[in-house]
Amino acid sequence: MKVTRAKSIENREIVLETAARLFREKGFDGIGISDLMKSAGLTSGGFYKNFESKEDLIAKSCQRLSERTASRWKEHIANPEVPNPLKRIASSYLSEKNRDNLATTCMYSTLAAEVPRHGKAVQEVFAEGLESVLEILSTLVPGSTEEEKRANAIAMFSQWVGALILSRAASDNMLSDEILAVAREGSHLEGSGLRER
Amino acid sequence: MKVTRAKSIENREIVLETAARLFREKGFDGIGISDLMKSAGLTSGGFYKNFESKEDLIAKSCQRLSERTASRWKEHIANPEVPNPLKRIASSYLSEKNRDNLATTCMYSTLAAEVPRHGKAVQEVFAEGLESVLEILSTLVPGSTEEEKRANAIAMFSQWVGALILSRAASDNMLSDEILAVAREGSHLEGSGLRER
DNA sequence: ATTATCTATAGATCTATAGATAATGC
């Protein structure tokens, strides 16, 4: 029953990855520890040797997601083969694929609305993650001053998150595609919906 | 134990109102039938004589919320004492009060992200409600053609919903106020963030 | 007599813990 130290670390990783997927797919309340551990190929009893509580798992798996998004966006920016990183990020964010695959989507679009009902640790993960998202977007967005860029980043990301959520709430409908299309066009830099004073 | 027909109808109303508040405050999974009925001043046993299931209550209470928002906005538009209905709607939507009082806020900002995980009846309530919100906003928003107005309504409401959700996820923070302020400014018609082709 | 609401409870969850098991790693 006991496994090697390496395997044990790997198991912990698998639990974190599984949680990150299932929470986004089913919501924090939509999946229990027992089913989650089963999905990870383990049994529920071992869970509390690795995590303090379900709340602790929520905080740690979302921390993972937050870091991964930031580093993926930074890679696009650093990659010389990506000519327009903002366009690249916007079109993948506002794609039908990102709307339809809850398990792999942005955590703000599936889970942020539940955050006010959770503990401080979870709230901090979302608050800090949001700050770093906005810092990255600020460097990509148009604007003649720093303040203008920051405001544009906030306006744009708000619209993205709202558009994804509403497009899912409108699903089965032409409206759903329409919302994504509008948000995509709004993010096309020139002549865009972004504010200029 | 039996009450008058009038009182019985009133009780049903109270349950719907209580549900509308508690679902927004705690999420669909965050409140059980038993506690909900207790909040309404009743006991849980009678619930299923009035509603088919919890899912049925979700659909019906959200239907209520949806109709109420539409009629309140329409009143502002019809009221000659409100000189700028869009500004009035935007500033109350993006107020700190609306951010902080979950129990009375817009259902799209607290509950829409959970909709894809629910049944068809609930999905339809949100889809139809969203359509009517957009129809109202389309009449208020700038734009030289119908298509442009509709696109602007979609862009604006997406930003509003996203801004509220993110401002709550960023709570305790200066960032939270900043997000609301940006969205408010973005909605001030002239020189606004709204798209013009 | 009818029926709106009550009490009580079945059966299925859920989070968390206790202690057994068996393989690792000293």
Place this chain on the structure above:
DNA sequence: ATTATCTATAGATCTATAGATAATGC
């Protein structure tokens, strides 16, 4: 000997139902 994971279970939920109770309304 240590310990990662397992089985089993406590105790608290949750949705939904059954049948009792007592006031309405014919």
